[in-house]
Amino acid sequence: MQTTPDMAPASAPPSAPAATATRPEDEKLGLFANIAYGIQHILTMYGGIVAVPLIVGQAAGLTPADIGLLITASLFAGGVATILQTMGLPFFGCQLPLVQGVSFAGVATMITISGNGGIQAVFGAVIAASFLGLLITPVFSRITRFFPPLVAGIVITTIGLTLMPVAGRWAMGGNSKAENFGSVENILLAGVTLAIVLLLSKVGNATISRLSILLALVAGTLIAWLTGMTDFSQVGNGAVFALPDIFHFGWPTFGVAATISMFIVILVTLVETSADIFAVGEIVETKVDSRRLGDGLRADMLSSMLAPVVGSFTQSAFAQNVGLVAVTGVKSRYVVATGGLILVVLGLLPIMGRVVATIPMPVLGGAGIVLFGTVAASGIRTLAKVDYHGNMNLIIVATSIGFGTLPIMLPEFYHHFPTWVQTIFHSGISSSAIMAILLNLMFNHFTAGNSEEPSVFGAAAERVIRYTDISQLEDGDYFLDGKLFDAAGNEVPLIRPAEH
Incomplete structure (x- = not known):
């Protein structure tokens, strides 16, 4: 238990292996694993990514066909944004396993804007506000020293708590206006899905355990089909392949008031994305500095600025997928990049989107309880270090x-x-x-x-x-006058944190 200054890591000179060591997020698992885990990521966030275009499209008075185009565009834009964030370009992308998709933060604001100027005004406000957000990212990228474990743990814990009502609404059926919202059948289906996740997680096979969320979603959907709670009859209706339609809804219109309102949303998005980047960095156990944070935020803003071109909205990291990284322990960014590619394919193949859309909301809710709870637990674990x-x-x-x-x-x-x-x-x-x-x-x-x-x-x-301090004590150690001594009477140096 003796600890002396010359044993401290700081005394060792920088070594080449530390610089060349593979980062956890750079692990390559192979094609099959990338596809399997990538699908799991997409199924986890699919309900969230289609919810925003559904809500905004309905509020803007669009036809069902046009709302379908909004959904397809959001899948495509989310896939491109995910690939940019995970793989990265110079100055863009944090190269962490973060899934990007349409942000919930701007729903209320976009509904208000659409009521005054239509969907074209929404797209214009998103483009202009995202451009302003891109300009101010250098300010946000320099706040890393203000995100010690104390702050990061608080934010991560709150992310998990914020998402729990989402899981609850999914478990009840998703649509509060539906007759069966909150029915016993819906909640039981969510409970069965949750039980399958837990049982598969307990299985000794590591691969099955890591795929527990995906397998539970498939099993839950099959159970729903057998009990008549979902059907695949609509899968064949509609086009099989469709390219994104550039400015399908007309050229965007720009207004000062709409841009200011949306810029406030962008500020919130930057704060939340910063929290997600720090959260996934903590889970993956990799370094996130101001340069990496700035690259991630710039990717967020660039994706948001370009998304309206194909008919989508502001893009940000999905917190539920941060929970999936924690649950599965799969830290590879290539897995999430593969998920982004799958999203692009779904955006080009509406029929595939219709297949995924058959997953009932209660099934997503059952899995969401584990996913979102894990985010909160990760925050509590971080706060334990404070x-x-x-x-x-x-x-x-x-x-x-x-x-x-x-x-x-x-x-x-x-x-x-x-x-x-x-x-x-x-x-x-x-x-x-x-x-x-x-x-x-x-x-x-x-x-x-x-x-x-x-x-x-x-x-x-x-x-x-x-407990980490207690675990370092040895038999015979004792305290005297505020000092720690070993069994032989030698004083054991006590190290206190330099900063909080």
């Missing part, structure tokens, strides 16, 4: 998570505030991220005025001892 001794970190965690859960539990909480306030704080993710960053700055960076004695909140955590 030092809570003699500081205000506990109140930072408590306040930030509480602030983030308010719009989750009470979506109407900000309804009487201005639209820009609603847009920013209606998202639990952006709410907790903003609060965590501000409180971390207040208490851990701008320390002037901080009390030398911890408050009741800091004192509450003083007696907490991490």
